[in-house]
Structure formats: structure tokens, C-alpha cells
Amino acid sequence: MLQPFTRVLDLGTGDIAPENRLVRRRLSDMRGAYAEDCDGAQVVYEVFNIDVPETNSELQTCTTRLYNGKVGDEYFMTKGHFHEVRDRSEVYLTTSGYGRLVMATEDGRYAIEEMRPGSMNYIPGGWSHRSVNVADEPLVFFAAYIGDSGHDYGSIEERGFPVLVVEGPSGPEVVPNPRYQSS
Amino acid sequence: MLQPFTRVLDLGTGDIAPENRLVRRRLSDMRGAYAEDCDGAQVVYEVFNIDVPETNSELQTCTTRLYNGKVGDEYFMTKGHFHEVRDRSEVYLTTSGYGRLVMATEDGRYAIEEMRPGSMNYIPGGWSHRSVNVADEPLVFFAAYIGDSGHDYGSIEERGFPVLVVEGPSGPEVVPNPRYQSS
Numbered sequence: 001m002l003q004p005f006t007r008v009l010d011l012g013t014g015d016i017a018p019e020n021r022l023v024r025r026r027l028s029d030m031r032g033a034y035a036e037d038c039d040g041a042q043v044v045y046e047v048f049n050i051d052v053p054e055t056n057s058e059l060q061t062c063t064t065r066l067y068n069g070k071v072g073d074e075y076f077m078t079k080g081h082f083h084e085v086r087d088r089s090e091v092y093l094t095t096s097g098y099g100r101l102v103m104a105t106e107d108g109r110y111a112i113e114e115m116r117p118g119s120m121n122y123i124p125g126g127w128s129h130r131s132v133n134v135a136d137e138p139l140v141f142f143a144a145y146i147g148d149s150g151h152d153y154g155s156i157e158e159r160g161f162p163v164l165v166v167e168g169p170s171g172p173e174v175v176p177n178p179r180y181q182s183s
Numbered sequence: 184m185l186q187p188f189t190r191v192l193d194l195g196t197g198d199i200a201p202e203n204r205l206v207r208r209r210l211s212d213m214r215g216a217y218a219e220d221c222d223g224a225q226v227v228y229e230v231f232n233i234d235v236p237e238t239n240s241e242l243q244t245c246t247t248r249l250y251n252g253k254v255g256d257e258y259f260m261t262k263g264h265f266h267e268v269r270d271r272s273e274v275y276l277t278t279s280g281y282g283r284l285v286m287a288t289e290d291g292r293y294a295i296e297e298m299r300p301g302s303m304n305y306i307p308g309g310w311s312h313r314s315v316n317v318a319d320e321p322l323v324f325f326a327a328y329i330g331d332s333g334h335d336y337g338s339i340e341e342r343g344f345p346v347l348v349v350e351g352p353s354g355p356e357v358v359p360n361p362r363y364q365s366s
């Protein structure tokens with residue numbers, strides 16, 4: 001039986017004490033994710049993780065801090081992934097900033113939901129998910145998902161998402177992804 | 184496959200739009216939970232729920248608004264429960280207010296964790312859990328747990344928790360519960 005514990009999250013920045021950074025992705029790690037080439041050491045996002053066993057009785061939790069910025073007209077975004085165990089669901093609670101949550105099924109359906117302080121997005125099993133920062137400040141959200149979900153980044157790296165979120169003349173726009181590989 | 188959706192939480196009050204109140208417990212619903220008798224229509228806490236199927240691929244989520252107040256020297260608290268499926272874990276993210284999370288195992292071990300804005304409490308499977316408001320404002324927290332966890336209130340109603348959180352001369356104190364029925 002696990003022992004109860006507490007971590008303290010900064011709801012404004014996403015920092016977790018004691019710190020346990022899982023991921024720090026720089027522009028150089030995001031090559032191929034954007035229509036335009038990108039490179040360099042600029043940090044796009046960081047994920048802070050709370051470690052628990054990977055079983056379907058536990059809950060994985062983390063915070064994500066997605067910085068503001070663009071590559072061409074595409075906003076900074078996370079890589080996005082499916083769960084390895086496809087039917088496992090996930091929830092996002094945004095605590096700071098503004099964004100879009102892009103989700104897609106393997107057969108090419110997509111859904112876009114808004115992220116803003118207090119929004120609770122439900123990502124059902126079978127939907128890949130990527131967050132996009134559409135504002136001029138970091139987007140910070142808390143995520144919880146079932147312990148044995150796992151991550152499948154490969155499918156997205158190969159096929160992309162059916163749509164992109166880009167900056168248009170009057171704000172964020174959802175446009176077809178010309179490089180999407182339908183199955 | 185479920186369709187993605189979003190609910191908007193007020194992180195200060197716990198209200199969820201669109202509203203879906205699961206529970207509103209008044210002092211008259213809490214008889215037997217405190218050492219002193221209690222009765223009346225005063226609301227002790229409310230739980231706002233987001234409905235999803237009760238399977239172990241989904242995540243149940245809710246907010247709790249636990250008002251401030253006391254019965255004798257015991258702070259307002261939730262009834263507390265085990266999960267029906269004992270090994271299912273749960274997480275709490277406090278968004279407003281200050282409290283204590285009281286947890287106990289069936290064999291009488293207990294644990295106390297602090298709740299304050301940004302605290303993420305991990306409640307492992309096998310631990311019953313009750314929250315206690317130790318401040319002069321509502322305690323508001325977001326909870327996520329595995330979809331098929333279920334609720335067992337009966338064990339707590341029969342046996343109580345091994346400890347109580349009461350107001351002492353210099354703040355909250357954890358004291359043995361004289362009415363606890365050890366197994």
C-alpha cells in the first residue's frame with residue numbers, strides 16, 4: 001500500500017516542489033512538428049511530473065508550462081501523443097493562460113477545446129492530444145491520467161494532426177494540416 | 184468512443200458550469216459524525232460533479248466546497264469514505280482555502296496532509312479520506328479518481344476515523360477519536 005503524500009504546485013507557473021522535471025523541449029526537439037523549419041535552444045515547454053507506479057489503480061499527475069511564441073504563423077505547442085493503452089482517458093485543468101487543446105482520433109476526426117483559467121478538458125480514450133498556447137503569456141495546466149496509460153509519440157510524429165492552430169488576422173484559426181497523413 | 188468536452192470551474196468557489204451538483208450536505212445530514220449532536224439546515228459542504236461512465240478507463244472529477252464552521256471544537260468536515268474498489272487512488276488539488284486531509288487504513292493507521300492553494304494530495308488506494316476546513320473561508324478543491332472507484336461511506340459511519348482535527352488554543356490539533364471502533 002502506498003503512503004499518502006503532498007506536492008505543492010505553483011498554479012501560476014506550474015512549478016512543483018520538490019521539483020521533478022520530466023521533459024524540457026527546445027525548438028531543436030520540435031523539428032518536423034511545424035511547417036517551417038525550427039532549431040535552437042529556446043525552450044518551448046516543460047513538464048513537471050509526480051511519480052507513482054504505472055498501474056491502472058494509480059493516477060499519474062503533472063503540470064505543463066507551455067511558453068508563448070511562434071514558428072512562422074504556428075503557435076508554440078506540445079508534441080502531442082496518444083496513450084499507449086488507447087482507451088485510457090485524461091483530464092486537464094488550466095490554471096494560467098489561454099490555449100487550444102487539439103485532439104484527434106486515429107481515423108482522422110478532430111476536436112478543438114478552449115483552455116483558460118478554470119477550464120477542465122476531458123480527453124477521452126482514443127483521442128490524441130496536443131496543447132497550443134494562443135496568448136502572450138505561458139499556458140499552465142495540471143493533468144491527471146490513469147497510471148498505466150503510457151505515451152505513444154510515434155504515431156503523431158509520423159502522421160501529424162489533421163488540423164493546425166495558426167495566428168490569423170483576427171486571432172487563432174484552425175486550418176487543415178497540409179502535411180497530415182491520413183490512415 | 185466518448186466525445187471530448189470542457190467544463191469551466193470557478194477555482195475560487197468550486198462552481199462548475201454547467202452546474203451539476205451531486206451532494207449538498209447540511210448539519211442534519213452529519214448527525215453522528217461529530218462528538219456533539221448537530222442538526223439544522225446549515226450547509227456544511229457541496230460537491231459538483233462531472234459525469235462520465237464508471238469504468239477503469241475513465242476519470243471521475245468533481246469540486247468540493249467545504250464551508251467554514253464548527254460543531255463544538257470540531258471543524259466542518261466531509262463525511263469521508265473508502266473507495267468500494269479499495270485499491271483505486273485519488274488526487275486532490277486545492278484551489279482556495281486551507282484544510283487538513285485526514286486519511287486512514289482499515290487496520291487503523293492514519294495520515295494527515297495539509298491542504299492549501301496549490302497543494303496536490305495523493306490518496307493511495309486503501310486509504311479512506313475526509314477533508315477538514317481549518318480556516319475562516321470556504322475550502323475548495325478539485326478531485327480526480329479512477330472511474331470505477333465507487334464510494335463506501337458505511338465503513339466510516341460505523342467506525343469513524345482514528346483521529347479528529349479540532350480547534351486548539353493555538354490552531355488545529357490532531358487528537359485521538361474516543362469513538363473510533365478499531366477492527
